[in-house]
Amino acid sequence: MTVTSPAKRKPTIRDVAATAGVSRGTVSRVLNGGHWVSPDAREKVEAAMQATGYHANHHARSLATGRADSIAFLLTEPQHLLVADPTFAILLRGAAEALAKKGKTLVLLVAGSEAERANVAQFVGAGHVDGVLLISSHEADPLIDTLIETGVPTVACGIPLGHEDQVPTVSVDEVGSARIATEHLRSLGRTRIAHITGPEDTPGGRFRRVGYRDALGKLHDPDLEEAGDFSRESGREAMARLLDRAPDVDAVFAASDRMAAGAIVELRERGKRVPEDVAVVGFDDSGLAANFEPPMTTMHQPFDDISAAMVELVLAASSGREADSVTLPASLVVRASA
Numbered sequence: 001m002t003v004t005s006p007a008k009r010k011p012t013i014r015d016v017a018a019t020a021g022v023s024r025g026t027v028s029r030v031l032n033g034g035h036w037v038s039p040d041a042r043e044k045v046e047a048a049m050q051a052t053g054y055h056a057n058h059h060a061r062s063l064a065t066g067r068a069d070s071i072a073f074l075l076t077e078p079q080h081l082l083v084a085d086p087t088f089a090i091l092l093r094g095a096a097e098a099l100a101k102k103g104k105t106l107v108l109l110v111a112g113s114e115a116e117r118a119n120v121a122q123f124v125g126a127g128h129v130d131g132v133l134l135i136s137s138h139e140a141d142p143l144i145d146t147l148i149e150t151g152v153p154t155v156a157c158g159i160p161l162g163h164e165d166q167v168p169t170v171s172v173d174e175v176g177s178a179r180i181a182t183e184h185l186r187s188l189g190r191t192r193i194a195h196i197t198g199p200e201d202t203p204g205g206r207f208r209r210v211g212y213r214d215a216l217g218k219l220h221d222p223d224l225e226e227a228g229d230f231s232r233e234s235g236r237e238a239m240a241r242l243l244d245r246a247p248d249v250d251a252v253f254a255a256s257d258r259m260a261a262g263a264i265v266e267l268r269e270r271g272k273r274v275p276e277d278v279a280v281v282g283f284d285d286s287g288l289a290a291n292f293e294p295p296m297t298t299m300h301q302p303f304d305d306i307s308a309a310m311v312e313l314v315l316a317a318s319s320g321r322e323a324d325s326v327t328l329p330a331s332l333v334v335r336a337s338a
Helices: 013-021 024-031 040-053 058-065 086-101 115-126 143-152 174-187 201-220 233-244 257-269 304-319
Strands: 070-075 105-110 131-135 152-159 169-172 192-198 225-227 251-254 279-284 297-300 326-328 332-333
Touching: 013 024, 013 040, 013 058, 013 304, 024 040, 058 152, 058 297, 070 086, 070 279, 070 304, 086 105, 086 201, 086 304, 105 251, 115 143, 115 174, 131 143, 131 297, 131 304, 143 152, 152 304, 169 304, 174 201, 174 233, 174 251, 174 279, 174 297, 174 332, 225 233, 233 251, 233 257, 304 326
Parallel strands: 070 105, 070 131, 131 152, 152 169, 169 326, 192 225, 192 251, 251 279, 279 297
Antiparallel strands: 297 332
16 A cells, blocks of 8 residues: 655745744735845845745736746847857846846847847737846847837847937947057057957947047048958958058957957968067957957956846836936956957
8 A cells, every 4th residue: 555645835925924033024025026125134034935945936926916027138139149159148147147136037038030029029018028138239120119119128238229318228338448448559559550340230339439539539540440240250351351451550459359359360361470460459358358369458348247237227127216327337458469
């Protein structure tokens, strides 16, 4: 004869409250965002949840509150860039960690094609998420208009061109950072400083070029600019065109580390030494720069701070509070390439 043990009773809010020594109302407020709860009480409730093994019924809670308790990380780029471009993976990890601390779930959405944009618009419009973290927006992308029309709280990483005053943003000082990078090359005595730009319809492409030009002033030469798309191959191709047109180039500021890496590969192919013949500075410092040969001088973006700030803003907006845009500083990291 087999004796079946009775199923273990699942812990309830009442159990958590008793263990924490607080009211059930306090536990409920912690589960619904922690508003009007002291840090001490919140810490007691979280410890009690862990001790009792309590897990909130998110489906039931969403039905009762009308909230999904999830935030979308929306990448408006082709899917392969989530792996190919390390900046996106770092931002994704940071956002997931920041949301986990708030008891929220992150939902990854990719909208790099027309079909994907349509699916995302339907998903977000149906209320499956409480807010959107918009990553890598392009000026002509219709999706941001859709997000604004649906009224879903949206926070953009970087200033969304054409919608500058319509959604809160978290960004680095693109113009000032590019100016610092270019001025560093000038301080090394370089006089023929080229720039490999990012796409003109992105804030990184447009504003970093502005900073480069500002730093050069009257020394700016339009022939020393070449366009890329932030990829390594585009950096190599742009460097080749620059050398064909201006073989006396003695420095390059690339708008991304991936393009800087491609530029260095091309310089080596042409018999140029880095940094002796041509100094190179990139932008991002997402891991590639430090591990490249030679290690690259670059502008460091504080990606963890960017993710955390975006999460704070989108949660504030989704709770009906005001969410002001944030600008963070980037810092120059000097390594062997310049």
